[in-house]
Amino acid sequence: MSERVSSRMVLIAVVWLLTVMGLVWLGQGGVGLWNRQTEELMAVRERLSRVHGWLAVEQEVAAREAEAMGPLARVGRSELMWASLEGLQALAGAQGLFLNDLRPSETAGGGRRPGTIRLDARLEGPLAGIGKFLQQIPDKMPGVRLESLQFLPQEKGQVQALLRLSLPAWDRS
Amino acid sequence: MRSFSQATQRITAVSVRSGGVKLLQARRDSKGSVTLLGMKARQVHEASDEESLTRVLREMVESLPEPPGETVGLFSSDAVVTRYLSLPSQDPDELQAMALYQMEGSLPYSIEQCVVSVKPLGPMGEATRVLVVVAHRPDIERLIRICQRANLRLTSVASATEAVGRWHQACWPEGALDAAAWLAVEVSEDEIDLGVFLNGSLSYMRHVSHVGGDLQDLAACLEETIQAYEKERVGPKIARVTISGRLDRMAPGALERLEVLLGLAVHRVDPLERSPFKDALAVTAKEIAPEISFSDLLGVVCVPRLLGLDLLPLETRVEQARQSVFRQGRWLLALLALTMTVLAVWVGLRMACVFLATRQAHAEVLTLQAQLTRVQRKAETIQAIGTARDLYARQIRWIGSAVQHLPPGVTLQFLGMEGEGVVVLRAVAPDLTMITAYSAALRGDLLWATVALRAARVQTEQGKVEFEMALSPKQ
Numbered sequence: 001m002s003e004r005v006s007s008r009m010v011l012i013a014v015v016w017l018l019t020v021m022g023l024v025w026l027g028q029g030g031v032g033l034w035n036r037q038t039e040e041l042m043a044v045r046e047r048l049s050r051v052h053g054w055l056a057v058e059q060e061v062a063a064r065e066a067e068a069m070g071p072l073a074r075v076g077r078s079e080l081m082w083a084s085l086e087g088l089q090a091l092a093g094a095q096g097l098f099l100n101d102l103r104p105s106e107t108a109g110g111g112r113r114p115g116t117i118r119l120d121a122r123l124e125g126p127l128a129g130i131g132k133f134l135q136q137i138p139d140k141m142p143g144v145r146l147e148s149l150q151f152l153p154q155e156k157g158q159v160q161a162l163l164r165l166s167l168p169a170w171d172r173s
Numbered sequence: 174m175r176s177f178s179q180a181t182q183r184i185t186a187v188s189v190r191s192g193g194v195k196l197l198q199a200r201r202d203s204k205g206s207v208t209l210l211g212m213k214a215r216q217v218h219e220a221s222d223e224e225s226l227t228r229v230l231r232e233m234v235e236s237l238p239e240p241p242g243e244t245v246g247l248f249s250s251d252a253v254v255t256r257y258l259s260l261p262s263q264d265p266d267e268l269q270a271m272a273l274y275q276m277e278g279s280l281p282y283s284i285e286q287c288v289v290s291v292k293p294l295g296p297m298g299e300a301t302r303v304l305v306v307v308a309h310r311p312d313i314e315r316l317i318r319i320c321q322r323a324n325l326r327l328t329s330v331a332s333a334t335e336a337v338g339r340w341h342q343a344c345w346p347e348g349a350l351d352a353a354a355w356l357a358v359e360v361s362e363d364e365i366d367l368g369v370f371l372n373g374s375l376s377y378m379r380h381v382s383h384v385g386g387d388l389q390d391l392a393a394c395l396e397e398t399i400q401a402y403e404k405e406r407v408g409p410k411i412a413r414v415t416i417s418g419r420l421d422r423m424a425p426g427a428l429e430r431l432e433v434l435l436g437l438a439v440h441r442v443d444p445l446e447r448s449p450f451k452d453a454l455a456v457t458a459k460e461i462a463p464e465i466s467f468s469d470l471l472g473v474v475c476v477p478r479l480l481g482l483d484l485l486p487l488e489t490r491v492e493q494a495r496q497s498v499f500r501q502g503r504w505l506l507a508l509l510a511l512t513m514t515v516l517a518v519w520v521g522l523r524m525a526c527v528f529l530a531t532r533q534a535h536a537e538v539l540t541l542q543a544q545l546t547r548v549q550r551k552a553e554t555i556q557a558i559g560t561a562r563d564l565y566a567r568q569i570r571w572i573g574s575a576v577q578h579l580p581p582g583v584t585l586q587f588l589g590m591e592g593e594g595v596v597v598l599r600a601v602a603p604d605l606t607m608i609t610a611y612s613a614a615l616r617g618d619l620l621w622a623t624v625a626l627r628a629a630r631v632q633t634e635q636g637k638v639e640f641e642m643a644l645s646p647k648q
Contacts, residue, residue, distance in 0.1 A: 012502075023513065030520060033524070034520070034523075034524060037524055037527045037528065037531070038527060040531055041527050041530055041531045041534070044531055044534040044535055044538065045534055047534075047538055048534050048537055048538050051537075051538055051541050051542075051545050052541075054545050054548045054549065055541060055544060055545065055548065057548075058544070058548045061548055061551045061552050061555070062548075062551060064551075064555050065551040065552075065554050065555050068554065068555050068558040068559070069554070069558070127576075131573075131576075134569060134572065135569055137565070138561075138562055138565050138566075142558045142561070142562070143554075143557055143558045143561040143562075144561065144565060145561060145564060145565060145568075145590075146565060146568045146569075146572075146590065147589070147590060148587070148588065148589035148590065149572065149587070149588040149589070150586065150587040150588070150589070151584075151585050151586050151587065151588075152586075168557060168561075170554060
């Protein structure tokens, strides 16, 4: 009787011990999994929050972008070059300058970087007019860069300049 | 020694004798108030047949209104041997051992076949007067076995005589029986249980079988008992007698004549008149036969203190304790398993919710990704345009500075941007002096960090100097 009771108690003790060890192991693994899941959820929720933050200001960004793009706001990618040339023509005419020998070119961009439109043009006219023309170019071509300006000798106060401009080929699709 | 807990308690008392089976259940609250729950008795024709007794008792137990709870079995005085000893010790364990030693050899069975209960009655000089009650072990085990098979777990086996005395005492709540020595008498069909109580505690017990039914026989029996008690010298003279049981067959005025015969006050204990359960017994008494007395069972459930005699074997107590430990262990294990299951289910549900929420958030991010990209591109466009405007404005300032500081005679030919911040200037000057003056004028402009002459070449035809400068603006 005592032997049977003793072996039974030993068996119960072993079962208890194995159960506790198993529970501890499960608990550790469960806690680790719980933490990883929670961290992942917090990370994705933070990312989603940032997305919502961006989308919340979408209209404002669009308005500011349209304002920054100016006359090119409604110009598509394929018409950007022609719109730029028209803008330069209008500026030159307003300053009494003669815009000639236009040679546009284009390079493709990579990834999220837009391509580049390059414009070579010859300007003829008074120096003061060329100065004002240069100052007003960004109004017609937002994002324009002045690559080079070469002055050619002229007579009677007239200046001839070779102008090279570059403009990001904004893809607004 | 056993004590009842202070909380509400259910007590069941059972008596299994040759005449039949009696069962009583009551509830005691923390204030000591007792409520009867059930009281049953059945005669068993095959009283010696254990199976019949078990079956009858099981049926009675199943009809109880509540589970048994604490269960006390009762043994009759005719089933035990009593002795009064004077032992030279006061230690309870030593008294037990000495009593066993002295009783050995004087019993009809061996000491191993006995269950003994020793109750100290009081000091007698340097010794202790004890009441020794010895029962035949098979009788006790038979009672335990019958009860176990009827789903009753006995927590003690008490003396019916002592229980009757407790019942008589409960019917006198004024405590009139506490101080004196009084004789409690329970009259049955043809036998009498007698017990002498000192200060409320049993000190002498006697069983008389085959008593005649008339008053003279009863008086003679009581007289013999009183003399036997006085002979044992266990206490003072008996002051009064309380009597209960089959008194209906006695003629009117019998108790008054008994008083005269004994020379003692005789009080009848009538449960219908002065018991704590007057209302309950008034209802129950109509349902049972008048020849059945419940005085012993009522005494068990009413007793406020300990029942001194207990014949439950030690090994039965040990086995019951072990079973209780295993039962509690199983309950604890079940509770732990349930808790772990609930916890696991909760954790699983929680993790499933987190997983689904994560997937949902990922899906939403993917859905909004295209829109986000458009917005971010527009923001980049705004930033790029702003940067380009700033750079273009600087370039215009650079051109303005280069043109502004041109000395007379110097002709600007080329202005170009080399890299992000170097302005290359080519011009023609009449002579080197003009170039030097121009360079000094440019260096005097706070716009430029460095002004460096890269090259200067004299034109052979006109004698003018072509030169190239590199201008680095300040950041």
